[in-house]
Amino acid sequence: MDTLPLLLFFLSSILLISQKPVANEITNAGAVGAIVDQSCRNGKEAKVAMDIAIKDVYHKLNHSFYLHMINSERSPIPSALVPVLSLVPVLWPGFSLTTPRGGAIPTEAHPLRIGVPNGSIFEAFLTVSRESGDSFGGYVIDLFNLAVQNLPYYLPYKFIRFNDSYDELVQQISLKKFDAVVGDVTIVSKRFEYAEFTQPYTQPGMVMIVPVRKLTTNKALLFMKPFTKGMWVLTGVITIYNGFVIWLIERKYSSELRGSALDQIGTLIWLSFSTLFYLHGEKLHSNLSRMAMVVWLVVALVLTQTYTANLSSILTIQKLEPTVTNIETLQNSNSMVGCCNGSFLSTYLVDVVNFKRNNIKKYSSANEFAEALRTKEIAAVFLEVPLAKLFVAKYCKEFIIAGPTFKVGGFGFVFPRGSELIPDINKSLLNLSETGNLRNLENQMLEREKCEEEDSDDQETSSISFTSYWVLFLVTGATSTVALMVYVVHCCQKLEDSFSETTWKLMFSVIKHRVSRKVSDVESSTNLS
DSSP, X not given: OOHHHHHHHHHHHHHHXXXXXXXXXXHHHOSEEEEEETXXXXXXXXXXXXXXXXIIIITTTTOOEEEEEEOTTTSOOOXXXXXXXXXXXXXXXXXXXXXXXXXXOOOSSSOEEEEEESOOSOTTTOEEEOTTSOEEESHHHHHHHHHHHTSSSOOXXXXXXXXXXXXXXXXXXXXXXXXXXXXXXXXXXXXGGTOEEOOOSSOOOEEEEEEEEEEEEOOSSOTTTTBOHHHHHHXXXXXXXXXXXXXXXXXXXXXXXXXXXXXXXXXXXXXXXXXXXXXXXXXXXXXXXXXXXHHHHHHHHHHHHHHHHHHHHHHTEXXXXXXXXXXXXXXXXXXXXXXXXXXXXXXXXXXTSOOOGGGEEEEXXXXXXXXXXXXXXXXXXXXXXXXXXXXXXXXXXXXXXXXXXXXXXXXXXXXXXXXXXXXXXXXXXXXXXXXXXXXXXXXXXXXXXXXXXXXXTOOTTTSBOGGGSHHHHHHHHHHHHHHXXXXXXXXXXXXXXXXXXXXXXXXXXHHHHHHHHHHHHXXXXXXXX
């Protein structure tokens, strides 16, 4: 093999590489060439680079480029070229000495084309707005933006809306219409024929969602819950007060209300609280005590009925349980089920779960799912775990996740087969998970559909406070107070009358005694004379 021409071509390449990689200098360099050793990895990379350079650069400049291939394993390299071969770098397209990562490098002029499905059943997960041009948002878009920001290099990209099925969306990558796909695209084995997926960025799995029904559960030791603490205290105080007023008025008419202090205290308490259960009107003698008793009986009737009704509702607390707990129940009853339109789950339900294809209905929105479940058009809905979480969060009072979790691939980002972006995106997703950013994004997504569910175990909200019955307590308290005041005034008047009568009797007795004494004195004087 003649080494002189090879050396000349090689020196021309060295002359080109040693100069600044500017198009003008290439133009002035004339015909250039290179020697590539295919027996090593660098040589193979150089061969690819030279082929690209011949097509994309030198032919556009109308210059000749000579590429000579050698194999050092089959024929020795000329000794004159050995020291130079180890020094020659590869000049990549774009005049860069850095080895590219493979494929076309995205630029601002030619960014990465990313296909996005035309929305999801939940806007919190993925939303595509058509106002003033397509705009994209939601959990999956925010996650991809963060993942790209964590890459060690700049990656320009743009989102493009796609209106067809998920399978056709993935196929667009193999057709080179899209460079990637971002959305609620499930990782399915058959889709690997057209593209590759990153690791799942959501919890993988498929679950069943069914309506809930109310379950009654008896509870004990809740007899204090119908009323609040303040209500119990006020009821006790007003009861004892009314009993005291009646006892004070009636004690002079009944010997049962008199006796030792201990007996009278017991009688007072018994009279106060027995009013709630027995009618004592026939035993009362004073109109004042009857007036106070009538008003208190009305209030007591309202309180006892309210207490009974509220206690009954508390003892039969309404809880929620799923209407269906397993797949077999749906299959045995030949029930209709639903899934997302365009999702692979319809095929999975037929091939794996063994549902009849005619028993599967497809819907395009969460509202359609909810309405179909309410009208019993379908008995259950099957969704991927992240979408199921959103559905239950939005309709937490009506539907619940039941049954087992079926293992499916989960959602992932889609790239061309062999793309070197996949390891970098996977690393970025792992970093987001380890730092908690992935969890924060998921929480923010769920909060957008958050449903405040009532806590059935917290009965303080169902307890009745005195603010609801303060008018009744005011009326009965005022009535008893009026009766007490009238009784006190009447007693004072009787005492005053009794005192006046006693005084006059005493005065008459004194006068009578004095008059009698004087008469006696006169009679004695007369007799003496």
